[in-house]
Amino acid sequence: MLPKSSIFLLFCIKIYVSGQAIGTECTTPDQKPGSCTNIDDCPFLLNLLMNHNSNNTVRTYLRAAVCEYSGRNPVVCCPKQATSTNTSSKLPKSPACGFSNNTIPRVVNGVPAKLGEFPWIVALGYRNSKNPDMPKWLCGGSLITKKHVLTAAHCVHNRRDLYIARLGDLDLYSDDDGATPSTIVLAKAKIHPDYNPARFTNDIAILTLKETVNNPTVWPVCLPTIDPYRSMSYLNFQPTLAGWGSISFNGPSSSTLQQIFVPVLNQQQCERAFSRVATIDNKIICAGSLNGDKDACGGDSGGPLMNEINEGSNFRIYQIGIVSYGFRCAEPGYPGVYTRVTAFVDWIEKNLD
Numbered sequence: 001m002l003p004k005s006s007i008f009l010l011f012c013i014k015i016y017v018s019g020q021a022i023g024t025e026c027t028t029p030d031q032k033p034g035s036c037t038n039i040d041d042c043p044f045l046l047n048l049l050m051n052h053n054s055n056n057t058v059r060t061y062l063r064a065a066v067c068e069y070s071g072r073n074p075v076v077c078c079p080k081q082a083t084s085t086n087t088s089s090k091l092p093k094s095p096a097c098g099f100s101n102n103t104i105p106r107v108v109n110g111v112p113a114k115l116g117e118f119p120w121i122v123a124l125g126y127r128n129s130k131n132p133d134m135p136k137w138l139c140g141g142s143l144i145t146k147k148h149v150l151t152a153a154h155c156v157h158n159r160r161d162l163y164i165a166r167l168g169d170l171d172l173y174s175d176d177d178g179a180t181p182s183t184i185v186l187a188k189a190k191i192h193p194d195y196n197p198a199r200f201t202n203d204i205a206i207l208t209l210k211e212t213v214n215n216p217t218v219w220p221v222c223l224p225t226i227d228p229y230r231s232m233s234y235l236n237f238q239p240t241l242a243g244w245g246s247i248s249f250n251g252p253s254s255s256t257l258q259q260i261f262v263p264v265l266n267q268q269q270c271e272r273a274f275s276r277v278a279t280i281d282n283k284i285i286c287a288g289s290l291n292g293d294k295d296a297c298g299g300d301s302g303g304p305l306m307n308e309i310n311e312g313s314n315f316r317i318y319q320i321g322i323v324s325y326g327f328r329c330a331e332p333g334y335p336g337v338y339t340r341v342t343a344f345v346d347w348i349e350k351n352l353d
Helices: 004-011 043-052 056-064 267-274 341-350
Strands: 025-027 033-038 066-070 073-079 121-126 136-145 148-151 162-167 182-191 205-209 240-243 258-261 284-287 304-311 314-325 336-340
Touching: 033 066, 043 056, 043 073, 056 066, 056 304, 121 148, 136 162, 136 304, 136 314, 148 314, 240 314, 267 284, 284 314, 314 341, 336 341
Parallel strands: none
Antiparallel strands: 025 033, 033 073, 066 073, 121 136, 121 162, 136 148, 148 205, 162 182, 182 205, 240 258, 240 304, 284 336, 304 314, 314 336
């Protein structure tokens, strides 16, 4: 029997629910097949309600899952096959990841990031034939373990000149920004086996650092490996993009880390813009402003698209996307396309060697 406080959490939205009886086929908030079941008989949702109901994202998910009420107990759309959790995962779990020194409930037209705001952001360095002591910082990435960086496959594919990672930096060309960065040589790269550069599909890669990060100002971002985070579409969310990319099309790169909010759009927006040249499927996130004022740009490729989640009294940042491609930078009518991290969680888990 649920405690009164937990019943009230769901009961307060009863008037918005159209009744679906126990045993009725239903669709979960994440568009997966389910069956209307008393919440006491749905371990997945019951666990969320009992242990995570202070999380606003979880609360929204639970409310959307209500079928009807049987007396005081909610009848919920229980997924027929909830996503499993790999207990032997090498990926860190909250609270060991995703903590920002400047987290508050809160790149073209971006604003400078603060020191320590994104301690997992990585700048990828490529050999510079004109100045061997000055790498070209052409792509971004994110630290997902103390020895692995997540990035886009197109930043790695046929690029033998990629050789180092800069972690914990703010201004790539200044020593007076207060940062204490680490520069680590890359040991190897693994591109997704189904990466298709012609159609921009499966644009994801994992870089292994030659040594473990040992910098107190640097730690990994969280990945959405469990439900409901793993199952969510993030449609209409306002995640954050951060990077050292150009501040305008064909313009100079920013030496200082920039950040910007970009709204997640429905897939049809990207289909209209890119279906002739790319494959738009459920492995991507379509995000940006259609009026052309918010977007990633050259140099942001491979960097993280991040969603801030309130976990009780703390905020944690989860990476939901990887900057993949777009048309120019902030071009009206052309949103940005991001690799959807949740579509590749299993592949990531299996390739952290």
